[in-house]
Amino acid sequence: MIEPGDLVLAHSRGAFATLIRFGQWLRPSWRPGRKWNHAAIVVSVEGDKIECVQMGRHGERVPITEVAPHGYYTTRKIPQSVDSSRAVCYALEQVGIDYSVATIVSIALNLLTPKWMHIDFRRDGDALICSALVARSWEHGGWDCPTNPLDITPAELAILTA
Numbered sequence: 001m002i003e004p005g006d007l008v009l010a011h012s013r014g015a016f017a018t019l020i021r022f023g024q025w026l027r028p029s030w031r032p033g034r035k036w037n038h039a040a041i042v043v044s045v046e047g048d049k050i051e052c053v054q055m056g057r058h059g060e061r062v063p064i065t066e067v068a069p070h071g072y073y074t075t076r077k078i079p080q081s082v083d084s085s086r087a088v089c090y091a092l093e094q095v096g097i098d099y100s101v102a103t104i105v106s107i108a109l110n111l112l113t114p115k116w117m118h119i120d121f122r123r124d125g126d127a128l129i130c131s132a133l134v135a136r137s138w139e140h141g142g143w144d145c146p147t148n149p150l151d152i153t154p155a156e157l158a159i160l161t162a
Contacts, residue, residue, distance in 0.1 A: 005084030033158030
């Protein structure tokens with residue numbers, strides 16, 4: 001049963017989705033989760049109506065059916081240690097913030113360069129990528145993210161919640 005705070009992993013179509021999956025394939029440790037290119041967090045469940053917060057061009061509240069247009073999705077339970085109400089509250093506060101293209105570019109360049117050469121084009125601010133929205137939401141609920149939550153990918157979330 002889907003509950004607020006749960007993770008939604010999506011496999012969608014399009015060039016950007018394909019590039020994300022390819023980038024995740026480049027890192028051997030991410031390959032088990034590479035089929036997922038998008039993530040969202042469930043914020044409301046009322047009968048059959050399930051709403052999520054996701055990062056499109058900006059943070060937006062959408063029905064779960066819009067998380068993976070022309071694709072498919074799965075859900076994973078929120079970690080037991082996480083306070084779902086605090087996680088959902090944080091996610092809802094992110095509605096309207098910008099998508100962080102700079103983070104995607106930084107992750108892509110870091111995949112193509114040696115590990116000792118860390119590249120980060122992000123500026124201070126509130127922009128996030130989809131998987132960072134989920135990781136930061138869970139973090140506000142008490143989750144101890146094992147990696148930098150601002151750089152986490154959908155593949156990493158899939159592996160961590162398998």
